Ligand code: SF4
Ligand code: SF4
């Protein structure tokens with residue numbers, strides 16, 4: 125093996141590796157094919173340097189953290205020495221000593237990085253005894269569970285919430301061996317500014333943060349002979365579920381997914397893409413009305429419940445600009461609960477609506493008090509893609525051997541416009557496919573309306589239709605959304621429509637999706653949703669004849685009074701001047717919010 | 724006996740805090756001195772005041788809480804009128820500081836879990852090294868340093884304060 129160090133290479137374990145603008149030494153080492161174990165390094169976040177697992181031996185400098193060392197040409201690096209091996213093992217043993225080690229019952233058991241690294245480093249024995257008395261779980265949030273006994277203080281969650289979501293709902297508190305990741309004032313996660321996006325849980329290497337499961341409720345409903353379980357499945361779920369069963373990311377599992385749900389006992393399986401088509405008709409109507417009058421522009425989308433809560437907290441001045449359309453999940457819930465009981469000769473309470481979502485914030489959304497009729501929610505239970513995978517596994521179904529089935533009609537019928545809702549830019553594109561036709565007075569080819577697609581976290585597009593120009597902004601990640609909102613507020617930016625999704629790449633990157641080590645998984649899911657759109661017969665929501673039929677039979681006119689009653693909602697500021705506010709006791713906001721799920 | 728005035732937040736909604744924030748130009752980078760000033764005027768850092776500070780500085784409340792709990796100097800629960808600090812640094816520990824702590828606590832009916840008397844007159848804390856190791860073991864009552872303490876001597880200090888409070 126050659127050990128020469130040339131001008132632009134670094135020598136790693138005796139091999140010369142060319143330097144090519146890598147962010148740091150760790151990235152270069154990984155690129156060279158050595159998977160150094162780490163907890164605290166995440167390429168989208170700032171470098172924190174806390175886990176001390178990425179340590180390497182650099183000639184002339186001694187032992188250094190690879191994540192916080194620039195990839196300078198000429199370095200001579202060793203990743204495996206007896207000393208490094210010792211240090212790494214001690215670091216992991218210390219983490220384990222601080223951890224409750226209740227692994228078989230942990231929700232992250234199958235995807236835990238702490239277990240993975242302990243296995244990778246061959247740790248068989250922990251020499252240190254734990255010093256902490258067990259602490260109670262934080263179950264105040266309807267979306268997430270926080271188990272302080274499993275936290276390894278890597279800070280990934282803290283940095284995501286602060287750096288990418290711009291919220292900072294959790295942070296380090298106390299210090300030394302008392303140090304902990306906590307919401308403000310040690311309150312529950314459900315009591316503060318957390319918007320339930322769940323991305324902290326998706327990043328958490330252990331079970332310290334995890335989605336709050338509702339599978340037991342769903343099983344109970346399925347086993348209850350007096351109940352009829354109706355399921356809806358969000359677009360992003362079908363292109364990710366397969367990953368839980370070892371399939372390639374992006375595999376379209378629609379048929380098997382429906383079959384699995386039927387085998388589990390669902391009476392009907394509907395498609396949230398159907399109500400996404402419905403959303404497009406309502407939202408386009410609202411958009412063009414506002415565009416004509418020039419009022420309350422830009423219109424902000426409201427499909428993402430994490431964004432909605434964010435706006436209620438941090439941009440109450442812009443709430444009038446939010447689309448009053450319910451999200452597709454809530455539209456389908458409302459429509460089902462409105463029509464199915466009569467159709468099936470059942471009481472409202474006997475119809476149990478379960479939705480399968482890529483998302484933890486949808487759990488919160490379903491429990492908002494405004495989405496209940498007589499105390500009965502429009503959507504009873506929300507399970508994530510991962511939770512559905514667990515149910516399939518628990519039932520012992522061989523997923524890849526299931527005979528594909530199709531969604532039930534009418535609410536299982538969708539156009540491609542409804543399906544691409546799962547991608548960032550998809551809602552805008554779907555609205556454009558409708559708006560362009562209304563404005564132009566004739567169909568516009570779908571291929572001319574792809575300008576909102578892309579990878580960037582903030583994108584702009586404008587479309588000319590006749591003499592009307594529509595300006596659009598698409599953003600994902602709530603810190604970016606805040607930046608955009610500020611630019612709009614101070615007049616720097618004039619747009620007509622703003623699409624906001626909290627998660628990276630939109631719902632395909634939701635925190636309820638299977639956790640994969642494959643960084644490309646999300647991009648493959650995105651591509652796959654556009655493929656599904658191509659394969660479908662129809663691509664424009666206005667062409668969905670079952671949606672039209674719904675209007676004829678139940679909803680009246682698009683944007684009309686009946687449609688408003690079933691499909692629209694309202695928002696309220698969550699911004700208290702302060703808890704010391706003189707009007708706190710009598711404040712209607714506080715009263716409304718206090719009705720929110722207390723579990 | 725007069726109970727020390729409980730800092731009342733509602734009586735003058737955030738007036739004192741607003742004044743402190745103004746003095747520091749509402750600059751987030753001044754968070755630590757702002758918290759010091761808040762603690763000086765309220766004797767601790769009440770949650771509602773911290774919430775207000777966070778909002779005014781546009782810093783997440785969890786970050787403000789993190790800073791408030793990081794430094795031993797800050798208190799997030801109200802402290803008594805008199806604060807008795809016992810040094811448990813290495814030198815004091817070796818010179819038997821623990822029996823002193825036990826004596827003070829038992830005289831005041833306090834424990835590790837309960838650091839402040841219900842009448843809000845006394846708080847007993849331990850600190851890690853006051854930097855007066857030559858005088859070990861050391862007890863600091865309010866601002867006064869008492870060196871070469873004994874359990875009996877410490878109880879006497881406490882009783883003197885109790886008598887003083889009873890007569891005012
Ligand atoms: S769920 Fe989202 S908003 Fe809530 S703490 Fe986690 S990252 Fe922050
Ligand atoms: S972007 Fe989608 S998956 Fe993420 S919080 Fe919003 S609705 Fe949920």
Ligand code: FES
Pocket residue numbers: 162163164165172173174175176177178179189190191192
């Ligand atoms: S990855 Fe470098 S210290 Fe954690």
